[in-house]
Amino acid sequence: MNATPAASQDLLITPHVTQDDLIIHAHRGASDRLVLCFTGIGVEPDQVPGIEFARTATANGRDNVLFIIDPKRTWLNGPELIEQIVEHVSLFAREVDAQEIVTLGHSMGGYSAMLIAKFLPVKSAVGLAPQFSVHPEVADDDPRWRDYRDRIA
Numbered sequence: 001m002n003a004t005p006a007a008s009q010d011l012l013i014t015p016h017v018t019q020d021d022l023i024i025h026a027h028r029g030a031s032d033r034l035v036l037c038f039t040g041i042g043v044e045p046d047q048v049p050g051i052e053f054a055r056t057a058t059a060n061g062r063d064n065v066l067f068i069i070d071p072k073r074t075w076l077n078g079p080e081l082i083e084q085i086v087e088h089v090s091l092f093a094r095e096v097d098a099q100e101i102v103t104l105g106h107s108m109g110g111y112s113a114m115l116i117a118k119f120l121p122v123k124s125a126v127g128l129a130p131q132f133s134v135h136p137e138v139a140d141d142d143p144r145w146r147d148y149r150d151r152i153a
Contacts, residue, residue, distance in 0.1 A: 011054055011061055017088055021078045023069040024088055025051055027058050034098035035065040036089060036122075038105030038112035040131075041073050045147055049073075057104055064096040068112070073148045075134065076112050086119050107131045 017024040037057040042049030048071045057065045066089060076082050093101060103125045105113035110127030117125045132138075134149050 011058055013051060013054065013065075013067065016066065016092070019084075021070075021072055021074075021081060022084055022088075023048065023071055024085075025067040025069075026092065027054075027061070027063075027065040027067075028096060029058060029061060029063045029065070031059070031063045032097060032099040033059075033063045034089070034093050034096060034101045035059075035063050036101065036103045036113065036116060036120075037065055037067045038103065038109035038116075039067070039069045040105070040107035040109045041148065052106060052109065053104055064092075064098060066092055070108065070112065073108060074152055075108055075131075075148075076115055077152045082116070082119055085116065089116075089120060102126070104128075105130075 011027060013025050013027045016026040035057045037053050039049040039052050049069055051067045057063070057067070068085060070076060070078070070081065072078055074081065100123045101120055103113035103116060103122055106128040108131050110130030111132050114125045114127045114130060116122065134152065
């Protein structure tokens, strides 16, 4: 796969998985840590969210990272999306001989970072301002979620 411009200078971040319902970019570091960095919904509803926290997630390039994007913004509720993520993470973790997995994300990504810990052996999960619900009874006063609710069963 071809390299893409990194979100932070001099970090090599390359496409790893490109599907309609799942996008993953990878950074290979030298440590035995694998960071799963989940994106939020992004700024523009009609654009796929980009890579977030590149410098932090990689520890300035040291750690292995999978940048995981839920382009349909389903809060990991897409059909078999969690299973796909678990499969890709498990394979990559073996490739880089990861001894620990940690997660990071903001908003929708923060929720995803915490949720995936139920399905993978995550040592630490960091969710910054996790948006844990878009249900009308919980988040009806926030118009940002209305466009995404219909995509969640």
